[in-house]
Amino acid sequence: MAARLGVVSVVQAVIRSLRARIFSGELAPGTPLAEVDVAAQYEVARPTAKAALENLVASGLLTRNAHQTARVTLLSARDALDIYRTRAIIEAEAVRLLAALREVPSEAREANAEITELVGASPIDIIDPDIRFHAALVQALGSRRTSAIYAQLTDEIRLCMTHVQDATLLSTKDIAAEHARLLQLISEGETAAAAKVLEEHLRTASNKLAEHLESL
Amino acid sequence: MAARLGVVSVVQAVIRSLRARIFSGELAPGTPLAEVDVAAQYEVARPTAKAALENLVASGLLTRNAHQTARVTLLSARDALDIYRTRAIIEAEAVRLLAALREVPSEAREANAEITELVGASPIDIIDPDIRFHAALVQALGSRRTSAIYAQLTDEIRLCMTHVQDATLLSTKDIAAEHARLLQLISEGETAAAAKVLEEHLRTASNKLAEHLESL
DNA sequence: AATACGGAAATTGTCTTACAAGTACACATG
DNA sequence: CATGTGTACTTGTAAGACAATTTCCGTATT
Missing domain, CATH: 1.20.120.530 (GntR ligand-binding domain-like)
Incomplete structure (x- = not known):
């Protein structure tokens, strides 16, 4: 029944928070989200931030090319x-x-x-x-x-x-x-x-x- | 035009190889794939193997619960x-x-x-x-x-x-x-x-x- | 003055090492 | 035989470091 708790894993928690901030409009489309910045904001290691960002890229909420910083997707x-x-x-x-x-x-x-x-x-x-x-x-x-x-x-x-x-x-x-x-x-x-x-x-x-x- | 090359990134290469092995039947449904084993087989770091496995879990090709080793999905x-x-x-x-x-x-x-x-x-x-x-x-x-x-x-x-x-x-x-x-x-x-x-x-x-x- | 070239800064990709936390299984005990 | 416990194994996360690539800016050349 871990699903009822707010935190399952650190990565999941970061994902949830970022999703909420994107949907709320706090993170507007085009906003850059560098791995180090996200790691610093949530006080987690960079690999953790990286995993969260990759998940959101897979969802389509973020967009990024190789070696480039992820940005909130701007839909056409x-x-x-x-x-x-x-x-x-x-x-x-x-x-x-x-x-x-x-x-x-x-x-x-x-x-x-x-x-x-x-x-x-x-x-x-x-x-x-x-x-x-x-x-x-x-x-x-x-x-x-x-x-x-x-x-x-x-x-x-x-x-x-x-x-x-x-x-x-x-x-x-x-x-x-x-x-x-x-x-x-x-x-x-x-x-x-x-x-x-x-x-x-x-x-x-x-x-x-x-x-x-x-x-x- | 990096897509035409065999290797885009190490993680991608591992993902490709594992996919091919699953589809070929070499890795039969139920086969356990521990992070350390995958890392050792491909001579990559564990985080790299981890990222590949997580990708395949997201695709549904592998299944795993928290803190348990991933296995090739057995479909009902x-x-x-x-x-x-x-x-x-x-x-x-x-x-x-x-x-x-x-x-x-x-x-x-x-x-x-x-x-x-x-x-x-x-x-x-x-x-x-x-x-x-x-x-x-x-x-x-x-x-x-x-x-x-x-x-x-x-x-x-x-x-x-x-x-x-x-x-x-x-x-x-x-x-x-x-x-x-x-x-x-x-x-x-x-x-x-x-x-x-x-x-x-x-x-x-x-x-x-x-x-x-x-x-x- | 415009363009091409070169280099520095920033960022990501990957590796290494380390420790914490959780699960499963075997073993001992009642 | 059932139950509880402890240990081994595996995953989750962190910290630090270096390589590779991209971007951007300054400089030099045409």
């Missing part, structure tokens, strides 16, 4: 479109299965309820429930590997969000409404229609996102 | 079904796109021609062209991340193959015939039928595979 518009296209493949399949079973995951319903309550809040606050909503759909597939792959994508999706930061790309109300419509189609067993709504939902979101990234 | 029947289910999601989407464009990737056609020529050969020899056939379909999606994810899955697929080793699960002739039928449906623009054939192709393969793994 092309990247955003690619990420959303990939997630759409997985989520569409999940939605088709759920619709075939006419099974609406309770976590998805709860996450969307949370979004509905946050109509006036900052767009940053809806990132978390929004991600939980979509993750709940994928989770329903019940595939360990599909979920793992989607979790990886989720990291990059969150990174996308930090790029746009406070920019309001879509209204909270619209998002909640589209989610609700999707859940309704699932409950009605409309597999094709549900998949179509999801794909359209992701397409409009990624277009807005790409448009915003292009303007940077 | 459940794992095989999960792997094939996940790859089916991605490949089905690729096939649907290709059929919509009526575009048959030349690499897929060439890979299947290679399989056809190997009707009498050992089942091990068709692993490579078979994997290339399926990879060509996914490559056609033109998505960097989808391809990367599929490449990861490919590692586990190859690992599956080493588990069954010489066991003839499906006849080479049948495989080539199903591939040919799939390509034909793609060229005819039969999106739904092509996807269905692919899913059936993967389902029968994974069932045979799972059945065989269950009996171990």
Whole structure:
């Protein structure tokens, strides 16, 4: 049950901290993270810092070439479109299965309820429930590997969000409404229609996102 | 252009060698790989061996718990079904796109021609062209991340193959015939039928595979 | 003045050594 | 025979050092 403790290993702890700082926006895209600096900041040995950085590079959160210092990944518009296209493949399949079973995951319903309550809040606050909503759909597939792959994508999706930061790309109300419509189609067993709504939902979101990234 | 050289870094070289040995069957599933042993074999420092092992653990080729020596992953029947289910999601989407464009990737056609020529050969020899056939379909999606994810899955697929080793699960002739039928449906623009054939192709393969793994 | 060359600084890649911490297995003991 | 303990083995982390590579800046040349 070590997973419930905050620290499993020093490397893991550093990884967690860096991830949190990246997602919070404290470490903005492009920020350099040298091994010695990270080691000094956390008071750990350089190999430890190195291992943490390599892990984050593998996740796509950091980018680095050989003999160059790692930097927080700066995603392009092309990247955003690619990420959303990939997630759409997985989520569409999940939605088709759920619709075939006419099974609406309770976590998805709860996450969307949370979004509905946050109509006036900052767009940053809806990132978390929004991600939980979509993750709940994928989770329903019940595939360990599909979920793992989607979790990886989720990291990059969150990174996308930090790029746009406070920019309001879509209204909270619209998002909640589209989610609700999707859940309704699932409950009605409309597999094709549900998949179509999801794909359209992701397409409009990624277009807005790409448009915003292009303007940077 | 360092990628064309055999050695980019020592860690990478060790990773490559271990991967090859795992896929060749020299390192059978369950084989323990202690850090000190790997370091001694390749005459590298333990941290270097450690980094290589950690990379392979991340790929799923090796398995290890904290403070325990890594072992070549032993896949269960459940794992095989999960792997094939996940790859089916991605490949089905690729096939649907290709059929919509009526575009048959030349690499897929060439890979299947290679399989056809190997009707009498050992089942091990068709692993490579078979994997290339399926990879060509996914490559056609033109998505960097989808391809990367599929490449990861490919590692586990190859690992599956080493588990069954010489066991003839499906006849080479049948495989080539199903591939040919799939390509034909793609060229005819039969999106739904092509996807269905692919899913059936993967389902029968994974069932045979799972059945065989269950009996171990 | 612009460009090419050369060198110094910074950073990563790897190795060596060392010790701490955890796990597993055998052994002794009740 | 079951249980607890201790030891050997393995991994986790640290500290220091040197090699290799890249980047950047200053200098010299055209």
